[in-house]
Amino acid sequence: MRTPPPQVRALRGLLSALIATLASFAAVVALVAAAPPAQADTTICEPFGTTTIQGRYVVQNNRWGSSATQCVTATDSGFRVAQADGSVPTNGAPKSYPSVFNGCHYTTCSPGTSLPARLNTVSSAPSSISYGFVGDAVYNASYDIWLDPTPRTDGVNQTEIMIWFNRVGPIQPIGSPVGTATVGGRTWEVWSGGNGSNDVLSFVAPSAISSWSFDVMDFVRATVARGLAGNDWYLTSVQAGFEPWQNGAGLAVNSFSSTVQTGTGPGPDPDPDPGEPGEAACQVSYGTNVWQNGFTADVTVTNTGTAPVDGWRLAFTLPSGQRISNAWNASVTPSSGAVTATGVAHNARIAPGGSLSFGFQGTHGGTFAEPDGFRLNDAACTTA
Structure with missing residues (x-):
């Protein structure tokens, strides 16, 4: 094979360098075009x-x-x-x-x-x-x-x-x-x-x-x-x-x-049943001391499930004519009708198998009756 003269070899080297440069420039242009534009404020x-x-x-x-x-x-x-x-x-x-x-x-x-x-x-x-x-x-x-x-x-x-x-x-x-x-x-x-x-x-x-x-x-x-x-x-x-x-x-x-x-995750159930898998299980004991126009209630809530209940809320309805005047170991609101008791800082959790107690004092008119239909964090409870 014949060797090209020096002038030809130099020209070929210059052309190769120019082609490489153009290829690199084209690659950069392609990357810029492919990148998503930054969103302006x-x-x-x-x-x-x-x-x-x-x-x-x-x-x-x-x-x-x-x-x-x-x-x-x-x-x-x-x-x-x-x-x-x-x-x-x-x-x-x-x-x-x-x-x-x-x-x-x-x-x-x-x-x-x-x-x-x-x-x-x-x-x-x-x-x-x-x-x-x-x-x-x-x-x-x-x-x-x-x-x-x-x-x-x-x-x-x-x-x-x-x-x-x-x-x-x-x-x-x-x-x-x-x-x-x-x-x-x-x-x-x-x-x-x-x-x-x-x-x-x-x-x-x-x-x-x-x-x-x-x-x-x-x-x-x-x-x-x-x-x-x-x-x-x-x-x-x-x-x-x-x-x-x-x-x-x-x-x-x-x-x-x-x-x-x-989906089918642990979302709230519109009709919870404590016997259903995944639902909180609980029992409520409701003790009262009643006198004319007044009463106190001592409520014990037991977590009969296997998981702790955090930020507990016990919902129930007071019978007509009853009104809460003060409460202890829980916040109970409103004062009549459908009320909800919630834990305070020192008792916001009920451990599995554990229980807590709270109480309140109130007034009543007519024949005294106890509430029913207790629900702990939206799950129905049994009563003791």
Whole structure:
């Protein structure tokens, strides 16, 4: 084989280097073209404007209580309040509820959501949140969880659960305080009332919570136990954001997640039977001391199952004419009718085979009778 002259060999080397360079450049161009474009932040100033993040949640400006400008900027993982002009009186409703949600709210549904979902088909609804707070505003940082007897995807649902992670300023939930409750392993101040359109049950943290992962169904079940919803109702949306009364720029949901797991898991049963597998088993002993127009009751609750009962709630109905005046070793609310006793800090758990006692004093009229139909965390109990 003949050897090419030096000039030809040099030209061939130059051409090979040029081809390699062009191939590398083409590969880089292909990678750039294949990579998904970064999502630019989206700012919304329309009162009820929305946008989608992560392909699964809806961010809403939701300015309904003021005509002053409010803008939210949706990010890849949450949103921040970019502008929050104006203020409203702190003894009334807030200006707005800028928020992010999974589910359906006023005809807007988040992509791919499994909501509305019937409560007795939901085994768990894990959610997590990370908040960014500011100090120059009056607001709460709160979840808004909506329940309705029907799988409604528009308008106002019948029961609203609020979880106040933080409150700044002289503001309070709708209604009045009705005691405390241990839900999700935390102690909350509980408020109950209505706003003219729906019932509201609020769980207020005693100090600020900036981030938390929890099961939304813990609060739903606590609401069912208080008679404000039924196990055959529907969970329609899980929302997280802020209710500002004054200012609010800089408030942020840094991250949010919400999933709803449905199927044949350990969801609440609309007609629980303590003999069914997986249901809590319990026995109640109800002892009384009765005198004219008055009585005391000593209640012993025994966990006859094999698993501990955390955050216990004993629901029963007082006969007509009976009213509770005070209680010990438990919070019992309301004072008459369908009542629920809940554990306090030192007795919030009933171990397997264990028991606890609480009591209350009350008044009665006419012939005295004892309640029946005791239910421990939504499971029917036998009586001793």
